[in-house]
Amino acid sequence: MSTITSVELNYLVFRYLHESGFIHAAFAFGNEAGINKSSIDGTLVPLGALIRLVQKGLQYLEMEANLSNCDVDLDEDFSFLQPLDLITKDVHELGKMVNERRKKLKKDRNKESEKEHEGGRGLVKGKDRHERVKECEKDGERPENRKELEQQHGNQTCKEMVTDQEDMVTVMREDNEAFRGPEPMDISTVLTSQTNEISRSDVIVLEGHTSEVCACAWSPTGSLLASGSGDSTARIWKIAEGRCKPALLNDPPNVLVLKHARGKPNEKSNDVTTLDWNGEGTLLATGSYDGQARIWTTDGEVRSTLSKHKGPIFSLKWNKRGDYLLTGSCDQTAIVWDVKAVKWKQQFEFHSGWTLDVDWRNNVSFATSSTDTKIHVCKIGENLPIKTFVGHQSEVNCIKWDPTGSLLASCSDDMTAKIWSMKHDKYLHDFREHSKEIYTIRWSPTGPATNNPNRSLVLASASFDSTVKLWDVELGKLLYSLDGHRDRVYSLAFSPNGEYLASGSPDKSMLIWSLKEGKIVKTYTGDGGIFEVCWNKEGDKIAACFANNTVCVLDFRM
Template sequence: MTSLTSVELNYLVFRYLQESGFTHSAFAFGYEASINKCTIDGSLVPPGALITCVQKGLQYIEMEANLSNAESDVDEDFSFLQPLDLITKNVSELRRTVKERRKNELKKSKDKELNKEHDGVRGLAKDREKQARKREREKDAEKIEEKSREKEPGKRNDKEADTNHDDQKSIRHEESVVSGVPEPMEISTTPASQISEFLSSDVTILEGHTSEVCNCAWSPSGSLLASGSGDSTARIWRVGEETNQLSTLNGSSNEIVLVHVKSKTNEKSKDVTAIDWNVDGTLLATGAYDGAARIWGIDGELKSTLTKHKGPIFSLKWSKKGDYILTGSCDKSAIVWDVKTEALKQQWDFHSGPTLDVDWRTNVSFATSSTDNMIYVCKIGETSPIKTFSGHQGEVNCVKWDPAGILLASCSDDVSAKIWSMKQDKCVHDLTEHEKEIYTIRWSPTGPGTNNPNLPLILASASFDSTVKLWDAELGRSLFTLNGHSDPVYSVAFSPNGEYLASGSLDKCVHIWSVKEGKIIKRYSGKAGIFEVCWNKEGDKIAACFANNVVCVLDFRR
């Protein structure tokens, strides 16, 4: 039997009765005090109930003793209990309660960590590039298993196309798929002896950012290159004809700094998360962690600040005519902004999770993707989605319309990429040969409606499994598995003529691949992970942005 002194009994009564809502007319407890004066919610507590409560207190002591001899942390266990639990439950019930609440707390903790990632931005932005930086920091401890073994050739998907070939009459009514794709094949890693390195004379390093550079984009009209960083600035660089020389902007400097936040104390929460040039290259739009979209002139003048989002902007795109800007945010919404009036045109709130990516189909319709696994196609003036695509079992990281606006490609954490058609609810092709999450996708600038109409339409997908895959868009099967990187691949970009593909990885390397042969033809090794690569309009320069605060421009003239 456990013996209690009067002082110990007073402590038990005080701790497990009064803290549970009981009151006493004299506040001090003791055997001398009348138990008939104990009340809860204004009602007297019968003496028998008080005795039962004291028994519960004894069970508490027994449970504490038992748990003290176990491996579990007593203080941690009791943090899951309320005083009322101790009064109303026996020891077995208390143990079950602790177990259930610990399980719920663990789930909340995981959800909280997931939300932190979603609140981040590439490099810090888009939920996606936050992961890139996290993986860069943890890279030494998390080496990709595939690095030390040969990659097995990918399995061919012999599934035939589900849709008929149609003549392309109108983007809004007619759809087609492209023919003339070469026979599918797979390759292994290109031997290192066959890879040509970029010479130092062919590389320009742009320095100025004070934090990781998350995104970059060439102007469609000239030699201007824009970059966005975690240092709360975007920068416009003018790259001259000679790659190792930078020409001046405004006659004074080779860069213009676009400051998004002036207060140094808030810089870390105001990263530049997305950038995009308008169709004629006269305006640059940026999205930021503070939820604002901004429009800048090429001279660095801030033209407009668009503020309606209630969370970080993860994606931003100019419309095809340049009269609208489309933004997707962590606040789960997408907004179309009227550039001329500098006002919100329309807002859509269909997603139940952060909107990760957006992409225009026409000048008035677009697709959105989210952490809720859903894809919606929306149209200005319509209050409901004009099409809903469901089928992914994980976050949809990226959505891209093909150059003709006929097919929509998507990729997800569920290790699949999919191709969709507005004519049907189910995906046209389910591309499932990657082994890990697919971070991004890009269409080749080929096929109907492009400057390369006689070349087949190809989809490229980049994955955490360290590979890039090229897919036959018509038949939905793999043409090549591009094995060359040793860490997650975060960016791919086709050259303007569709003949080459650039890829950037956390392994610090930029690879240039021959699309026709599926082989690496040139490589640049940097000093940090790479978040994005992009080609200029002439196809003779590739820009890459790095986690060590620099942008590199590679001269590619063959």
């Protein structure tokens, strides 16, 4: 009589059947084992029962191959069952037990992950678009059919907190010229004075969304702020000019609710994933997880619904003239919409992966980036790309044309940012100083074709390595490495005058950097991860949207 554990026996049965090709498995197991009885966790089991166990194992393996949502290793599945379960229960009961225990295991793992990252991993723009891409690819499902994601976020109110001063060190620069320096500097800056904290009296907390707020954008011409959320709504907030006055929040906020859901409230297929104002500030476009783009007036009325994509819209941009809207989707296509005619102008189907970002070069040409690692430059009326940039080794998360439309910046999960020119096939610069994936990039509003032509053009990049880096595009080198966040950096925004840079992170903090002094000058910390930050056109207010369902508007004065 021999003694083995239940997991060992389960694994032995599975491995033997698997490696023998299922030929005479029951007979072979009985003879080669050379036993008449076995002790399973103290229970004697006759040889006949073991043979029936093997026969049932064959049925179970066949059933296992057909089980849905098989996201757990087969070897691990047998650890879910006890030997007596295999002997005493039929195949359907075993399958039900495995599925139930899989679900429990997955739920427990998700809870551990959420606890580790204070609200869940990959929280960006509400639902991390790259995590959704990977999940959909893994499951082989179209994203529009996916069920509600399991990530849950807290429902707390945004509040100001003091940044932990003990973790911070201030590095001062003695001789600063705008964006220039002989060597790149690692700037690990923290606040040494409470004068750097944005006062509670200078913050308005906008409440009303019932799920994480993943996008926000100021109107380019007025005091309207748009926000998009996982609660199937976008909202247009009227922000009074002048100083923020939180006391007014005792009255109902001046807000318009733009409902995207046709069915139940908070239906996840209607998550608002992206939004953009036209140049005149008269129309707001929103993209949704249901694959539809919608155009709204400033009165909150839907002007048109644009339907042709077969998957979630990840990126959406107006051209400068405002007659075309460009959308990119995980259906691997980009579409140009004729806004006046309320119909699609042209669909571009050049990518073999999901289209993650789009950006206009001018009124008729644009670039698209994808999980297929490629960047295509397209033009309305052309049936093929007019340029294709190849050089990234992983999905290209973000692309941005510089203010002149002559240089294209890109960033990728391959941990590099690159600069491209229409005059060259290969990248002009390859920035490799980040140690993890680069999520987003932004050009400074400086240099030619901007309101600050006498200042040098700079590119900023934000990475999962918790740093923001500034690059001299002309010389192709690193200027500064800004190290102040304690988690991934998801969002960047330059002030209109190009003197300041705001960054937001899941570490719940927004940091405002002075690019001239090379240090943090203001900070704000809330109760949820920050998905996006943006400046108003005057440069005296900054908005930030949070995972705790709120939007905060902060006064900025130096």
